Amino acid sequence: MKFGKTIRRIAALLLAALTLCQITAMAASSSKMFSDVPNGVWYQASLDKLLTYTPGIVSGKPDADGDGKPEFDPNGILTMGQFTKMLAISGDERFMQLSGNTAPYDPTAKSGEHWAAPYFRILSKYKVYEGLDVSGNWASLDANISRYQMAVMIINFLVNVQWENTVKVTSPENVITDYGAIPSAYREAVVQVYGKGVITGYSDGSFKGDETLTRSQSVAVIQRLLWVGDRKLASFVDTTVQTAASKPSGYIPAATQWLQNGWIDKYGSVKSSQLYATLMGSASKTHFTSASDAASYMKTVTVPVWQLNSKGVKYASKLSITVNKAVAEDIVSIFTEIYNSPEKFPIESAGGARYTDTMRHSWGCAIDINAYQNAECRAYYNSDGSTSKVVQTCGYGWWPAGTAKTLFAGSLSSASAYSIPAGGSVVKAFKDYGWGWAGNGYSVRNGSQKFDYMHFSVLPNGG
Numbered sequence: 001m002k003f004g005k006t007i008r009r010i011a012a013l014l015l016a017a018l019t020l021c022q023i024t025a026m027a028a029s030s031s032k033m034f035s036d037v038p039n040g041v042w043y044q045a046s047l048d049k050l051l052t053y054t055p056g057i058v059s060g061k062p063d064a065d066g067d068g069k070p071e072f073d074p075n076g077i078l079t080m081g082q083f084t085k086m087l088a089i090s091g092d093e094r095f096m097q098l099s100g101n102t103a104p105y106d107p108t109a110k111s112g113e114h115w116a117a118p119y120f121r122i123l124s125k126y127k128v129y130e131g132l133d134v135s136g137n138w139a140s141l142d143a144n145i146s147r148y149q150m151a152v153m154i155i156n157f158l159v160n161v162q163w164e165n166t167v168k169v170t171s172p173e174n175v176i177t178d179y180g181a182i183p184s185a186y187r188e189a190v191v192q193v194y195g196k197g198v199i200t201g202y203s204d205g206s207f208k209g210d211e212t213l214t215r216s217q218s219v220a221v222i223q224r225l226l227w228v229g230d231r232k233l234a235s236f237v238d239t240t241v242q243t244a245a246s247k248p249s250g251y252i253p254a255a256t257q258w259l260q261n262g263w264i265d266k267y268g269s270v271k272s273s274q275l276y277a278t279l280m281g282s283a284s285k286t287h288f289t290s291a292s293d294a295a296s297y298m299k300t301v302t303v304p305v306w307q308l309n310s311k312g313v314k315y316a317s318k319l320s321i322t323v324n325k326a327v328a329e330d331i332v333s334i335f336t337e338i339y340n341s342p343e344k345f346p347i348e349s350a351g352g353a354r355y356t357d358t359m360r361h362s363w364g365c366a367i368d369i370n371a372y373q374n375a376e377c378r379a380y381y382n383s384d385g386s387t388s389k390v391v392q393t394c395g396y397g398w399w400p401a402g403t404a405k406t407l408f409a410g411s412l413s414s415a416s417a418y419s420i421p422a423g424g425s426v427v428k429a430f431k432d433y434g435w436g437w438a439g440n441g442y443s444v445r446n447g448s449q450k451f452d453y454m455h456f457s458v459l460p461n462g463g
């Protein structure tokens with residue numbers, strides 16, 4: 001499996017889609033490639049996209065009918081190991097970004113272990129199996145995967161790897177016809193994945209989670225996971241936008257108050273355990289470890305944003321973001337200020353709380369905006385102060401529209417309307433509420449400095 005090519009093609013796809021460039025590559029035709037894929041069948045478009053842009057994620061079976069072409073076997077069932085491999089390959093670029101590696105993980109199994117064990121290890125590291133009784137042994141990875149298990153893995157992947165937020169729902173039982181039969185251990189995962197439009201259920205509205213996941217179903221799910229624009233939110237998703245309440249005279253935002261209290265300092269250091277007590281209910285607790293651990297202290301808010309259509313025209317939309325309850329009101333106000341500004345800065349993604357680290361995101365007190373076009377990187381300087389190189393650890397670059405290209409542009413081939421300008425309304429709105437932007441630079445060491453252009457934090461330095 002050629003992971004380098006996979007990474008480059010996934011990166012090229014995401015960059016093209018998110019910078020609104022038209023994808024002109026000719027899609028692979030699965031009906032010509034596989035003898036058992038009829039032209040126009042319901043899963044064909046998803047299969048064609050995966051074959052074209054993520055090679056290695058789908059493989060056929062040996063020719064069984066003698067026509068010289070392999071079979072796709074759309075109704076064939078999947079094992080946990082096979083789905084694990086598909087999900088791991090689809091997330092390869094994201095795992096690199098999260099870990100700061102410059103090379104993909106090694107897929108070679110160790111002597112005596114299951115062939116899918118390397119893929120299991122990477123998914124396990126990012127808590128994709130949280131809530132499931134799955135291990136890396138032969139019996140577990142060779143077992144058939146159910147649609148319930150798939151739903152749990154998908155929502156964990158969306159939250160912990162793709163940094164998406166959960167959606168707020170109202171009366172999903174009125175849409176999912178077998179809702180009452182879904183075991184409590186799986187219900188929230190099914191509702192979230194169904195609500196986000198990654199799965200659509202059967203024609204009668206049922207989910208049938210006890211059934212084994214088929215190969216055709218798996219390609220549709222993985223394709224929608226990667227192509228956010230191909231999803232359609234379920235009707236039970238609450239997209240009501242919260243608007244900022246009018247502030248009383250002398251109102252002080254949470255971050256500013258904490259600075260005045262001496263709980264944090266201007267460099268981003270925590271100076272008092274009272275901050276932890278406020279955010280997490282315990283002075284000795286420094287971070288949340290999972291969504292369930294944080295549930296009582298988090299709130300999902302829906303905020304107004306501007307987005308761009310395929311022609312580059314701005315239109316009003318909404319995003320949901322999960323943050324700590326202590327800063328929820330301020331976050332609504334910040335995004336409302338951005339939305340109401342003359343700039344109408346477009347925001348296609350905003351990720352809040354996540355639990356794959358121990359820092360500000362795990363507190364629910366950090367926001368990543370337009371993560372692909374606003375890189376996290378470290379700049380290295382020459383003795384005269386000039387920049388010698390920039391090493392990116394996340395995202396593809398930083399090149400705001402109307403500015404000159406620099407080393408920080410990374411792999412962006414043109415200026416992006418989604419790259420956050422230093423003097424724009426987004427940075428100003430967060431600053432108005434005491435939040436810092438990591439794009440100003442922090443973490444200076446050994447002749448280098450870290451910049452994170454997507455990242456806003458409740459700490460003044462943005463770290």
